[in-house]
Amino acid sequence: MTALLSIQAVTKVFGGLTAVDNVNLDIEERSITSLIGPNGAGKTTLFNCLTGLHTPEAGQILFDGRSLIGLRPDEIIARGVARTYQNIRLFGRMTALENVLVGQHLQLRASHWSAVLRSARQQAEERAARSFALELLAFVGLESHAEVVSTNLPYGEQRLLEVARALGSRPSLLLLDEPAAGMNPSETDRMMELVHRLRDEKGVTVFLIEHDMKVVMSVSESVAVLDYGEKIAEGTPEEVRANARVVEAYLGPEVVLQDTVATSDI
Amino acid sequence: MTPIRANGAIRNGLIAFAFLGYLILIGIPGRIGGAALPVLALVAALFFWVRLRRDASGTDGSFPQTASPTGKPGWEIGAPGHTVSQEQVMPLPGAGGALAIRSGLLAGITTGLLIAIVSFAFASAIGSGASIQPVLDKIVPVNVAALIGVSPGQIANDEVPTLRYLLLVLIFTAAGLLAALAVVAARVRNPQKAPVARLSKSLDSQLYRTVARFTGILLPFLLLAYIAWLGIPGVSAFGSNEGTVRLLLTLIATGSGLFALRLVRPGREQNVVAPLLALGALTMPFILDQFQNSVMGLVFIFVMMGLGLNIVVGYAGLLDLGYVAFFAIGAYTYAFLSAPFSSPYISSLLNLLAISPEIPLLGYWTALPVAMLTAAIGGILLGIPVLRLRGDYLAIVTLGFGEIIRLFMLNLGELTNGPRGILEISQPGLFGLAPQSFSSGFLSSQGWIFLLALISSALVAFVAIRLNDSRLGRAWFAMQEDEDVAEATGVHLVRTKLLAFAIGATFAGMAGQLYASRQINIFPENFSLFVSIDALALIIVGGIGSPAGIVLGALALKGLPEVLRGVDEYRIVTFAALLVIMMIVRPAGILPSARRRTQVAAPDEQALTPGAEEPVAKELDGDTARQAQAASPQSEAVRDKEDQ
Numbered sequence: 001m002t003a004l005l006s007i008q009a010v011t012k013v014f015g016g017l018t019a020v021d022n023v024n025l026d027i028e029e030r031s032i033t034s035l036i037g038p039n040g041a042g043k044t045t046l047f048n049c050l051t052g053l054h055t056p057e058a059g060q061i062l063f064d065g066r067s068l069i070g071l072r073p074d075e076i077i078a079r080g081v082a083r084t085y086q087n088i089r090l091f092g093r094m095t096a097l098e099n100v101l102v103g104q105h106l107q108l109r110a111s112h113w114s115a116v117l118r119s120a121r122q123q124a125e126e127r128a129a130r131s132f133a134l135e136l137l138a139f140v141g142l143e144s145h146a147e148v149v150s151t152n153l154p155y156g157e158q159r160l161l162e163v164a165r166a167l168g169s170r171p172s173l174l175l176l177d178e179p180a181a182g183m184n185p186s187e188t189d190r191m192m193e194l195v196h197r198l199r200d201e202k203g204v205t206v207f208l209i210e211h212d213m214k215v216v217m218s219v220s221e222s223v224a225v226l227d228y229g230e231k232i233a234e235g236t237p238e239e240v241r242a243n244a245r246v247v248e249a250y251l252g253p254e255v256v257l258q259d260t261v262a263t264s265d266i
Numbered sequence: 267m268t269p270i271r272a273n274g275a276i277r278n279g280l281i282a283f284a285f286l287g288y289l290i291l292i293g294i295p296g297r298i299g300g301a302a303l304p305v306l307a308l309v310a311a312l313f314f315w316v317r318l319r320r321d322a323s324g325t326d327g328s329f330p331q332t333a334s335p336t337g338k339p340g341w342e343i344g345a346p347g348h349t350v351s352q353e354q355v356m357p358l359p360g361a362g363g364a365l366a367i368r369s370g371l372l373a374g375i376t377t378g379l380l381i382a383i384v385s386f387a388f389a390s391a392i393g394s395g396a397s398i399q400p401v402l403d404k405i406v407p408v409n410v411a412a413l414i415g416v417s418p419g420q421i422a423n424d425e426v427p428t429l430r431y432l433l434l435v436l437i438f439t440a441a442g443l444l445a446a447l448a449v450v451a452a453r454v455r456n457p458q459k460a461p462v463a464r465l466s467k468s469l470d471s472q473l474y475r476t477v478a479r480f481t482g483i484l485l486p487f488l489l490l491a492y493i494a495w496l497g498i499p500g501v502s503a504f505g506s507n508e509g510t511v512r513l514l515l516t517l518i519a520t521g522s523g524l525f526a527l528r529l530v531r532p533g534r535e536q537n538v539v540a541p542l543l544a545l546g547a548l549t550m551p552f553i554l555d556q557f558q559n560s561v562m563g564l565v566f567i568f569v570m571m572g573l574g575l576n577i578v579v580g581y582a583g584l585l586d587l588g589y590v591a592f593f594a595i596g597a598y599t600y601a602f603l604s605a606p607f608s609s610p611y612i613s614s615l616l617n618l619l620a621i622s623p624e625i626p627l628l629g630y631w632t633a634l635p636v637a638m639l640t641a642a643i644g645g646i647l648l649g650i651p652v653l654r655l656r657g658d659y660l661a662i663v664t665l666g667f668g669e670i671i672r673l674f675m676l677n678l679g680e681l682t683n684g685p686r687g688i689l690e691i692s693q694p695g696l697f698g699l700a701p702q703s704f705s706s707g708f709l710s711s712q713g714w715i716f717l718l719a720l721i722s723s724a725l726v727a728f729v730a731i732r733l734n735d736s737r738l739g740r741a742w743f744a745m746q747e748d749e750d751v752a753e754a755t756g757v758h759l760v761r762t763k764l765l766a767f768a769i770g771a772t773f774a775g776m777a778g779q780l781y782a783s784r785q786i787n788i789f790p791e792n793f794s795l796f797v798s799i800d801a802l803a804l805i806i807v808g809g810i811g812s813p814a815g816i817v818l819g820a821l822a823l824k825g826l827p828e829v830l831r832g833v834d835e836y837r838i839v840t841f842a843a844l845l846v847i848m849m850i851v852r853p854a855g856i857l858p859s860a861r862r863r864t865q866v867a868a869p870d871e872q873a874l875t876p877g878a879e880e881p882v883a884k885e886l887d888g889d890t891a892r893q894a895q896a897a898s899p900q901s902e903a904v905r906d907k908e909d910q
């Protein structure tokens with residue numbers, strides 16, 4: 001069976017810096033794949049290429065057998081690729097519920113005229129959107145916070161809300177950029193449990209960036225490693241852990257920057 | 267505690283008196299004329315309101331409430347918007363309400379008594395022929411008479427009825443009461459601010475709430491009745507029947523109507539009160555005179571403009587300084603259709619086609635869709651080149667567009683008749699009736715324009731509110747919050763922005779058409795940059811994103827200056843001072859939208875939302891701290907640097 005997402009020789013250059021260098025990677029449907037690498041390795045840049053925020057200089061990205069290159073971000077999410085952000089980017093002044101409703105923007109079809117006239121169909125659609133949004137908030141555990149303005153949510157819950165917003169578009173592939181960053185251990189556990197439920201209950205394929213090696217090892221079925229924009233390793237967590245180049249990348253000059261978790265686990 | 271509060275209230279009264287005394291000494295009442303007393307009372311009420319609001323929220327300590335614990339500064343890194351814990355106990359509105367009303371009354375009485383004493387002293391000094399002129403040069407009969415509300419002759423002859431002084435005291439007391447009620451009503455409306463209070467079912471607080479609410483709801487009707495009564499020939503307010511008094515009352519009545527609309531409970535109460543308020547508004551054009559109607563007509567034309575601009579600026583977050591362009595397009599489109607003979611080019615064209623340019627091509631109503639469509643096309647044409655611009659750049663380019671349209675009108679002499687303008691634009695008719703036939707007796711021609719402006723504004727507000735409450739409104743707001751993320755969440759940026767520009771422009775086109783028929787003759791100078799600035803200022807003053815606020819903004823910015831006509835040379839200064847006070851007191855506008863309030867509110871005001879209870883302690887060390895900081899929605903600089 002062919003991969004859901006196929007990244008082929010993708011290269012992204014910023015001025016003189018090659019942030020993503022000829023990366024090849026396949027992601028199977030209904031898998032959980034982690035992308036790891038030191039700071040500045042180009043992980044977020046690769047996500048940006050996948051979601052249309054950046055256009056790669058070279059290479060091909062196939063999703064469901066169709067190219068994503070050159071599409072606008074809103075066209076890409078319409079194909080079924082949604083994401084969250086490393087630096088939480090919620091619609092700060094909106095409530096949690098409204099954030100998820102914006103996530104469903106593409107699912108809603110009623111015309112603007114019917115919104116002015118509040119036609120029965122438009123009203124029914126809005127009601128359905130609302131109940132789906134509440135369902136998603138419940139799925140990530142935020143059902144009691146639906147009416148809270150999102151900037152006022154605790155940090156960890158903002159991350160959960162980003163996931164709920166992304167789910168609003170009913171994606172088949174979800175890209176999570178450091179979903180557990182800045183979380184305490186119990187919040188991290190909650191997030192990782194959510195990642196599993198995403199796949200098991202919603203059937204979503206998950207591709208995530210993560211720094212915490214313990215998390216990576218426990219959550220993912222396969223792992224890819226980036227270093228200076230290049231993919232230096234790929235395989236099961238065990239294989240990657242044993243890989244000499246990975247150990248070097250992590251224990252090399254980067255060791256000072258990486259915190260203890262990464263080093264102790266490799 | 268009581269003596270402290272009483273002192274505070276008396277001090278407020280003294281400060282108000284000092285300020286009003288200064289205004290009296292420089293001769294302001296004489297210049298305002300008949301409206302002097304209400305204007306001064308309003309100024310006092312505004313001042314009392316500011317003070318009471320501050321006292322009631324307990325920030326300056328004169329109403330000692332519970333001290334608010336300050337969050338540890340270090341927490342701001344991890345959990346923004348979380349620095350306030352639940353322990354912060356809010357004052358009870360019941361007790362606070364009684365307190366506010368008491369101190370409002372006390373302050374008002376203090377001011378009123380002092381003003382009465384001073385004016386009595388002045389009046390008797392003048393009446394007895396004492397020469398105070400060399401020292402107090404503005405204390406002349408006209409000035410004092412305006413203050414007391416009698417004719418200058420009565421002052422000179424020393425025959426002021428004593429009851430007048432009592433009235434003075436009463437009016438300022440009423441101002442204090444009004445301010446207090448406004449403070450109480452605001453708390454009733456906003457129970458979120460006082461969560462403790464909602465639970466308390468004490469009779470005391472219930473009573474005050476009910477009284478404040480019903481006063482608020484009844485006020486517009488009482489004012490309207492009074493305005494109608496003033497319209498009867500021979501009746502006067504405070505010895506004066508100048509048009510500005512009625513105008514001021516009309517402005518206040520309209521504004522209080524909006525507040526009343528917010529005070530009613532949804533359900534049966536609303537179903538009864540809202541239609542009555544609408545009916546009341548619709549009777550206004552019939553009871554006002556030509557002057558008041560013409561001012562109110564202009565006010566509501568600007569309401570339409572404000573509502574349209576609000577879609578672009580308030581909902582979609584696109585700062586448009588060239589909004590007058592669409593107003594001009596609407597006005598000129600109707601002008602060409604209605605008075606083709608005024609345009610040399612169009613009349614020669616029509617002559618070629620053997621159509622007489624002497625009669626209008628289209629009537630008001632058939633021209634309306636044309637004007638709206640032309641303006642919408644203008645909106646899209648402006649929108650396309652600025653799609654990629656943000657913030658300041660957008661403002662500058664749109665500013666240029668506004669000027670370009672004006673210069674076109676000025677310099678395309680063949681088409682637009684240049685600075686000589688388009689003359690004799692016809693008035694809107696009704697079902698084939700000529701405007702004169704029904705707008706003579708009971709409805710003046712300006713009243714007819716006012717009525718149309720009122721109805722169109724309501725229509726525009728209806729459309730704007732409904733759109734904002736749909737997926738389009740959410741997309742606009744998402745775009746305003748974070749354009750990139752909105753796009754990555756599925757919002758089609760081009761379509762969404764152009765829709766905002768086009769809908770905003772359509773509303774401006776409607777307003778422009780009505781404006782053209784109100785003015786009868788229009789010139790390029792009617793469409794200067796200042797119209798854009800006025801429209802923008804009124805939505806900022808009123809409260810960006812809030813239609814009710816926009817109406818209040820228009821009443822304040824386009825209506826109030828007409829009341830102050832008498833103080834012409836001080837008009838702009840007075841007005842500027844009012845604006846500055848406004849922005850200090852209510853930085854988010856008079857009636858801000860809920861969203862705006864969250865944004866501008868100080869951190870200690872915003873955190874008391876359900877679910878924000880438990881500030882989770884986080885160990886912020888090393889790498890995690892860095893990421894957490896970068897992720898905080900507030901550190902935008904960091905975010906921009908890192909994410910791109």
Ligand SMILES: Nc1ncnc2c1ncn2[C@@H]1O[C@H](COP(=O)(O)OP(=O)(O)OP(=O)(O)O)[C@@H](O)[C@H]1O
Nearest residue numbers: 014019038039040041042043044045046086909910
């Ligand atoms: N928009 C941009 N313009 C120029 N350089 C960029 C841009 N975005 C990223 N870079 C650079 O590309 C490199 C890769 O950055 P990227 O954000 O992808 O790293 P990362 O692997 O996500 O790191 P981290 O673990 O810190 O999130 C960095 O050197 C970064 O400075």
Ligand SMILES: [Mg+2]
Nearest residue numbers: 043044045086
């Ligand atoms: Mg990154």
